[in-house]
Amino acid sequence: MSMKLNKKLLFSSAVIAGLLLSVAPATVQAASTASSAPKTTNVNPKAVIENAPKLTKQDYVLRIKNSKDADPIYVGKNNYKYALTHYETFKGKTISPAKVQNVKFRVEKVVRFHGKISGAPLYLVASKDKKYSCWTTQAMLQYYYFNSKGMRGVVNPLKRIANRSADKNIISLKNKQNKRDFNAAMKAANKLKGSQKKFVVNSLKQLKKDNNIGVEGDNLLLFGL
Incomplete structure (x- = not known):
């Protein structure tokens, strides 16, 4: 079936x-x-x-x-x-x-x-x-913690980047607005604690390396965004 x-x-x-x-x-x-x-x-x-x-x-x-x-x-x-x-x-x-x-x-x-x-x-x-x-x-x-209070500072900027990608096909983090939102997400991620901080920071570093909000396959933080 x-x-x-x-x-x-x-x-x-x-x-x-x-x-x-x-x-x-x-x-x-x-x-x-x-x-x-x-x-x-x-x-x-x-x-x-x-x-x-x-x-x-x-x-x-x-x-x-x-x-x-x-x-x-x-x-x-x-x-x-x-x-x-x-x-x-x-x-x-x-x-x-x-x-x-x-x-x-x-x-x-x-x-x-x-x-x-x-x-x-x-x-x-x-x-x-x-x-x-x-x-x-x-x-x-x-x-798992995507919707938690502590993640809002990370999630909201990522959503803005994702929406910009969907509406205007702007996917590169070198874009001025995307870069601003990414930096805001990273600043918030560094305020997290323990294993959560490690996971989110590493995921954002991978996003920066990919330089493309559309590359989701190996970045669990972006799943369901």
Whole structure:
């Protein structure tokens, strides 16, 4: 059964990422037997499940947004194990995202679409105990503390940059207004404490290095922005 991705959700992701996100239905086939290919059992030749070590090592810092557009959130370790090699919707116990708003997730796998299939990458996220898991787009994921009071000084300038990118296609941080907002975000980030400060500051440094608000794939802070 093909995963039915919400068109509105994909469009919102495209605004930020600058990607063509109309996903064609995927035919379920076995993965290539080549040694370099991921060893999965339910992967279209043009849609490959990959490990995501750069994202995974950032640990459990994500939340699944509480939205009616959310993809199925599976319950149980068996469903998690199945999801490791099957990115399309499958039969299993699921719950509403409203039930997991206090649960932290991390990225386990990513599906990238190639060739004639165009689509936003899909991310498999799971809770630490593997009780909850979900394949979804970055638009439905968010840094766990994104909406906290302490993050307002970081989030508000980033939103201004993102909106400027969407409205005027201004994505470079060398732009005067973007540079001003980025510096404001970094100033606020340096006031944070502990592991939160480390994560946010490192994410902003990566954003500065990319010099592009549209590069979200490896920057968890920008997910769901």
